[in-house]
Amino acid sequence: MKRLLDLALASMAALLFLLPATLIALLIKLTSRGPALYWSDRVGQHNRVFRMPKFRSMRLGTPAVATHLLADPQAYLTPVGSFLRRSSLDELPQLWSVLVGDMSLVGPRPALYNQHDLIELRTQRGVHSLLPGLTGWAQVNGRDELPIPDKVEYDVEYLRNQSAWLDLRILCLTAAKVLFRDGVSH
Template identity: 70%
Template sequence: MKRLFDVIVSLAAALVLLLPILVIALLVRLTSPGPALYWSDRVGRYNRIFRMPKFRSMRIDAPTVATHLMTDPSVYLTPIGSFLRKTSLDELPQLWSILKGDMSIVGPRPALYNQDDLIALRTQHGVDALVPGLTGWAQINGRDELPIPEKVKLDVEYLQRRSFWFDLQIIARTAWNVVRREGVSH
């Protein structure tokens, strides 16, 4: 049922958001050199690496590390990068990953391939068995501000509590957080 829900919702969202997606892609291309999409190597279910698209919010010379590990990530933002991140519009291309089956709408956020500490802790606690999500329990409870052990604790809680109803609650809280721009990295 979860996979069917993911496909129906992400397909509907992609159709409704097609024009904004095209406009954002054009704006990214017009405001900075490089492609509109950034393909990031991420860790999926059972630690399988997959390529996840995002609208490019950083310059093409930005280091490939988690934003919270950068000394001053604002130095690398494109002219519209901050806006894309604050509004979470940079995440829209991940609808492709959901349709493809690499991601779900709700699940732990996919780790970067080089976040060894996060990957190891998730594996130790069985969280690696989950399909990563566009949003998740840890995402709405602190996002990038959370230290890795706390993030994994919330991922484990999601693993234990997961249900269709819980997913719907997480989706609703995600929408609320996006509207309020709460917990969004700049």
């Protein structure tokens, strides 16, 4: 049931955002050197590494670490990068990962391959058994502002209580968070 819902909603969203995504890709290409998409190595279900696409918001040569670990993240942003991150439009290409089955619309956000502390905690708590999501329970309860142990607690709560209704609630809360830019790191 969850996979069918993912396919149906991701397909509709992909069609709906096809024109805006094309314009975003063009804007990235016109304002910075390099490809429009950035393929990030992420940790998925059962700790399998997969390649997740995002619209490139950072300059070429930016270290592959979580943004909060960069000394001056603003220095690495492309001319449109800040806007893409604030609006969460950099996440649109992840619909591809949902369509191919690497991700779900709702689940714990996929860790970077080098976020060993997050991966270890999720594995200890059984969260690694879930498909990662475009959004998740931790996202709507603090997003980028949560410390890793708190994120994992929300992931565990989602693992224990997952349902179609909870997924729909998370999707609605995510839409509100994105519209009001709540909890988005700049």
